[in-house]
Amino acid sequence: MIPSAFAYERVQTVEQAVRALQANPGAKLLAGGHSLIPLMKMRLATPTRLVDISGIRELRGVWKKDDRLVIGALTTHREIATDRVVRTHLPALAEAASRVGDLQVRNRGTIGGNLAHADPSSDLPAVALAFDAVFDVLGPEGMQTVPIDGYFLGPLVTALPENSVITAVSLKLPPSGTRSTYVKYPHPASGYAVVGVAAAARVEPDGVIDFVRVAVTGAGDVPYRAQAVEDALLGQHVSDDLIREAAAHAADDGSISGDLFASEAYRRHLCSVYVERALRKVLSRG
Amino acid sequence: MATVFGKAVKRREDPRLITGHGQYTDDVRLPGLLYAAILRSPHAHARIRKIDTSQALRHPGVVAVFTGQDIQGKMGTIPTAWLPPDSGIVTPPHHALAVDRVRYVGDGVAMVIAEDRYTARDALDLIQVEYEVLPAVVDQEAAMQEGAPQLHDEAPGNVAFHWKVGNFDPSAVQDADVVIRQRFRQQRLVPNPMEPRSAVADYNPATGEMTMWLTSQNPHIHRFLLSGILGIPEHKLRIIATDVGGGFGSKIPCYPDEALVGFAAKTLGRPVKWTEDRREHFMATTHGRDHYDDVELYGKKDGTILAIRVRATANMGAYLSTAAPGVPTILFGLIISGPYQIPYAEADVYGVFTNTTPTDAYRGAGRPEATYLLERMVDLFAREIGMDPVEVRRKNLVRAEQFPYNNPMGLTYDSGDYHGALHKALEMAGYAEFRRQQEEARRAGRLVGVGVTTYVEICGLGPSQVAGAVGFQGGLWESAQVRIHPTGKVTVFTGSSPHGQGEETTFAQIVADRLHIPVEDVEIVHGDTARISMGWGTYGSRSTPVGGSAIALATERVIEKAKKIAAHMLEVGEADVEFEEGQFRVKGAPSRQVSLGDVTLQAYLAWNLPPGVEPALEGQAFYDPSNFTYSFGTHICQVEVDRDTGEVKILRYIAVDDCGRVINPMIAEGQVHGGIVQGIGQALWEGAHYDEQGQLVTGTFMDYAMPRAHFFPTFETAFQETPSPHNPLGVKGIGETGTIASTPTVVNAVLDALSPYGVRDIEMPLTPERVWRAMKGAQEA
Known part of the structure; x- marks a missing residue:
């Protein structure tokens, strides 16, 4: 598994990274490398230059800013996965991050790299969708923000502007008292989500659901917000039947696809099962 | 000194291997080393119209490029070395590089030799090949259909061989109350040892000597075959396979790639290395299993099994790999009656060419296939007659007093206590209690099940006379040389070729035990044809029963000779001397003694040896067993099936294995663990899949699911020890038992869990979707 030849450049600032991308068509950013390098080894990706941004210190860290969590x-x-602020305010994100790949991947892989790569079976996109992620992006034109809505255009394709670098991802914190979770059915080989659900x-106190978010990854060409599920739940009294009926709509908003391991029909079924499981975790009382 | 036979001595090879000091083939570095890369066919079936290598040759750093045309007549073809008799077997030429036609995705088309590995790989992309794509066939039954694409002119209808064995007679089953018929699919598996295949060849034009480092389970067989292919006489060809990182059968065969590395080194006069990457391993290293089995079982309502028949079609891939034809025939057909007193049995086997990677032995090799269909049939039979599956087994198992037992195929099972192992496993599992709990769980809406397998395995391959009779083109004895050095330290040379099984430890225990010396004083040398006179290698669970027995005999010969010298030193007759606690003592006067160390020194000084005794202290043995050995046991698995998703969770796994006397229980248990994991891998996750065009769609670890540690509970294992009566150690094999037993155990457990749905069969691997569909299908029906 030997990649084709490429140049390597390590940059110290985001501005240098943007300039390097502009100057070298065919260049790719290297962060954790755990998605890109395997593709290069199989020669499915053949960048002519890797611009290594992993040493840019200011792009690391988690902090709260107003009603958003900035990462x-x-x-x-x-x-x-181990950050106290994340675990306290957005347990679903901590759970999803703890389920990515294996320990080595989690030690190297980054949230920016993960969301920029946009693998349709990746875990984090579900959480990003559920909590209205916004990307801070530096490009040739300067800083701009890119919302998660409309961000995932297809497998490995995003709405990120050309020659730009994600500097941070922010997630909107849900109202206090919200419970959140991420549940996943991992592929036995790759560990990627066959279906992953952030809820x-x-x-x-009266049993009425006044906030709900459900997003699904792994099941289709792009991860999606399960709007139909949310609509079925919002403003309703929690009950077993309600959860079951709402979960039946889990696949409605997705373009579900099948593969050798799990057919489209089975994936649709899994969407319902896993949405139901996730909902039971966040809606169970007591 | 306390005996070390039977002790859990820690693996002596591990400190070396886990600290990165192993000497694997890819670790070999030589001055002037060149690297090879092999261009492989992207098509399953195509005619090669034209190959243009000019651009690759101009690439800086490229030393040479060879195509099939370039090597024709300069090196031999790749042989098949197991030819089952009366099977009409045909062995069409297998060129190391395709000459005019490619027959599977991965078939070698050209080889680049370059100054470094990266250049060699890059240059592959510069070779232009014009293909005329031909229709491909990947399924063996489709390949036998009229009008199917034909792979070889020599094999009309793509049939490589047709072999039949058995004593089935319709009149023998006239009394049958029930006939069970079922079709099973043995899916294709990719061996995936941790270390991929690799070869380094170093040719000395001055002497005509060639040294090759190889990832080999059997370096002497490789020497024998490569000698013929490369035209280098055997005494000038040295094969070294010191550390080999697993094989599971896939490092038995003689491959085109390794032969090409030798050819390139000889042609260019510079050493050459080649190491496959994981993608190549998936494409070009032999696969395992891949059968369709149509089975009939005849029985009586009281649980008696009268007969079993199977018609198997085995997918051999595009060419017949080295040992491949023996796997679905001899190693499968002869044991389909298993551990039961089934008087009539028959196996009718077709080996078929398809446009897929060649298949060959894979851990268990034939015996898992036989055990799978038999154990599945026993459960179906039990269900049909309304008897507990354990009861059916108990009724039909060969009884302890019936050994040696002749099975209907002419095999003689050497020893056993099958009921003993069954009883022990049932006790460990709490079987009766589990059945009660199962009823409760079902009432609560949970799907739990239990599977029980009783198995017997042909291992310890085997008597050479039988090898000859069944068409194996080699012997199956083993060599051992035990040398006590003047200081009393011992070097043992073995023809076995361990590659992960821990025999540097267990073999040392055999010698240390007999000589009453510390294990640390014994060094085991293996995997080098220049240091070891001859050997047939490690496969078929033969190393301990055959290689270990050879070592025991060679050690006895050393003691015998030492005893002569000791008697002379003690001035008594040889018959008056006995060897105990490391001392040669005069019987009845134990204070008169000389130590083994003193005797050894005298043997080398040779100042005062008895008449007719030569100096030095060495023993040699060439041990040919009189029979196979037959390991056996009972495995039990409890599972729970997720009603919503079809996911299978293994709750408990119990294994009671009887491999005769156990030399090192820790290492034996390790073999059982690895085997169980690999067998369950087949039951639940693994499966190589080709699309219609012959592309391997499960060609990476991203889509081919290998078992992981966290998929399993802690295994509960135990041994029962029924010695083999015919080898000096009383041992049998343990390397494959887990793989043989665990696959049907888990599948039967899942089907037991689904018995409320009446599901008869689910194709392996039992993926959640397949289980879910089986439940859904049953509900809808």
């Missing part, structure tokens, strides 16, 4: 693009999955909900 530096180079923060690793392991850092996110968050808050139930008022």
